[in-house]
Amino acid sequence: MNKFKIASVIFLLSTFVLKFSSMIRDLVIAGMFGDSYHADAYIAAMTIPNALILFLLTGMKDAFLPSYYKYDALGKGEAHLTNIIKGTALISLAVGAVGMLLASPLIRIIYPNSDFIQYSDGMQVAVWTVVIYFASLFFVGINAVYEGYFDAHRKFSFSVFSQTSVVLSTIVFALVFHSKWGILAVPIGYFVGTIISFLIKVVYRTPKKFINWKQKMDLPEIKEFYGIFWPVGLTIAVGQINLLVNTFFAARLGGEGVVANLNYAFRLINIPQAIFAVTIATIVFPIIAKAKADNNMLDFRKGIEKGLLYLLVFLTPALAGMWVLxxxxxxxxxxxxxxxxxxxxxxxxxxVLYIGSTFFYSIQAIIAKGFYTLEKGHYMMRIGIISIFLNVISNWIFSIFYGAEGIALSASIVAFLYSAITFTTLWKLIGGLDKIYLVKNTIQVMIATVIMTIGLSIADTYTDIAELPPLLHILTIALPGVFVYFIVLMLFRNEFVKTILSKGGNSSSIQ
Structure with missing residues (x-):
């Protein structure tokens, strides 16, 4: 097994650790605060600054990687890193300060009729949550640039490790200080975690090499970068903006626990996307970015095709199994x-109604890397803005007819439209993909998934497995299901299975 495959496996495992720790964070919050109005207040308030946090975290990485490659080819990679760190530090500090000052009016404007602001401590939880998360924005911005830098050097695991430290800090503070600070222990833990993540990077690079402290900021270079970054970041934040829209409509429905339970459902069903889509997209990104830099569009298209195939192989059965169980x-x-x-x-x-959202946004995660590599982020931004308007209309209609369930259903419908538009747009930009390859492998994955799902449903309905405790129930059904799924793919001689079973392989196996 070559270095690339080893790095990919380590990154996948480290991503599992990150998402597992994120799941622990969510279950700690659920176990301590359930679907109380305190949980409603925290989740609704956190959604506001989290749009900006994701704007920086994911958007920065997607914009920085191709930009860094361009400057590094000219021997100016480290100088570019310093410029972007300094520029991002100033911008995130200013935005964070404004957000802290406007915390109270933001809550009252966005959630005017929500149940939790009727309670004085509910309003207090919401306002302080916004303040604390905005206070972390300075460290989030710097961390985001460095995580993009590490990804550019294919040090994916270190980037994931630094993100995991933030989640672990959040968990520890929630467990240790919840009796003293209530649910505010969660955002405080996040704030401390961003500082820890920052210090890890300082120690790793050493303070002297962290940045070139004496280098003056190149304002034209920073301006050029942010001209590329802001549409990319806004596009990345579309998902969070749509989540904010969903939360707004959920809060309008009234009833304690609606906001919290919608969030818990979204977090759970989002785990396969966070593991498979993010992992595969992150691995594919440097490959297609290098192909673009080499002006090799054949490898660029192959990278997108393999990324989509590998995503479908893992994501489709995972979501089908979740639906059954x-x-x-x-x-x-x-x-x-x-x-x-x-x-x-x-x-x-x-x-269950969020499953479509996870499936289609996962596909979009791969497609988005193609736009960013081509420096066509403005296409994604336009489509993203359209999706926000569609989401508002869809939420309004479906929440009237179906209540809170309509909000989850709306998310899946909008995700389908968003994914379909981005996919067809990229197809036209790059002159198409290998249709036979994609269709053949997709059909194979779908057939294998259907056979697996039918088997799971029969076993769940006509045996005593359902009487087992939840963990044993899941394992007893899921493990044979995975076996059946991959056996069917092997019978089809699926492209993914052939690649995995091939001896040795090479670094281009995902290209």
Whole structure:
């Protein structure tokens, strides 16, 4: 196994650790605060600054990587890194300060009729949550640039490790200080985690080499970079903006726990996307960026095709299995402490309707890398803005007819439209992909998934497996299901299976 494959495996494992720790964070919050109005207040308020945090975290990495490659080819990679760090530090500090000052009016404007602001401590939780998350924006911005830098050097695992430190800090603070600070222990833990992540990078690079402290900022270079970055960042933030729209409509519906349970459902069903889509997209990105830099569009298209295939191979059966076992999954993950059986039932019903959202946004995650590599982020931005308007209209209609379930359903419908538009647009930009390759492998994956799902459903319905405790229930069904799925792919001699079983392989196996 070559270095590239080893790095990919390590990155996948480290991503599992990150997402597993994120899941622990969510279940800690659910177990301690359930679907109370305190949880509603925290989740609704956190969604506001989190749009900007994702704007910086993911958007920065996607914009910085091709930009860094361009300057590094000219021998100016480190100088470019310094310029972007200094520029980002000043911008994020200014935005964070403004956000802290406007915390209270933001809550009242965005959630004017929500239940939680009727309680004085609910409003206090919401305002301080916004303040603390905006206070972290300075460190988030610097961390984001360096994580893009590490990805450019294919040090994916180190980038993931630094993100994991933020999640672990959040968990520790929630566990240790919840009796003293209540749910505010969660954002405080996040703030401390961003500082820890920053210090890890300083120690790794050493303070002297962290940046070129004496180098003056090249304002034209920074301006050029942000001209590319802001449409990319805005596009990345579209998902979070749409989540904010969903939360706004959920808060309008009234009823304690609606906001919280929709969030718990979204977080759970988002795990396969966070693991498979983010991992595969991150690995594909340097490959297609290098292909573009070498003006090799054949390898560029192959990178996109293999990325989509590998995504479908892992994501499709994972979501199908979750659909069959959703109630057991929610029970296993969340149902303890303040999270009751009624919260499980509500969360499960929401999560099933969110499945389409996860599937289509995962496809879009791969497609987006193609736009960013081509420096066509403005296309994604335009499509993203359209999706926001569609989401507002869709939420308004479906929440009227179906209540909170309509909000989850709306998310899946909008995700389908967003993914379809971005896919067809990229197709036209690059002169198409290999249709036979994509269709053949997609059909194989779908057939294998259907056979697996039918088997899971029969076993779940006509045996006593359903009487087992949730963990045993899931394992007893899921493990044979995975085996059946891959056996079917092997019978088809699927492209993915042939690549995995090939001896040795090479660094171009995903190209």
């Amino acid at each position: 959703m109630n057991e999954l929610v029970t296993l993950v969340y149902e303890r402490g303040a999270f009751t059986a009624s919260a499980t039932a509500m969360t499960s019903s929401f999560a």
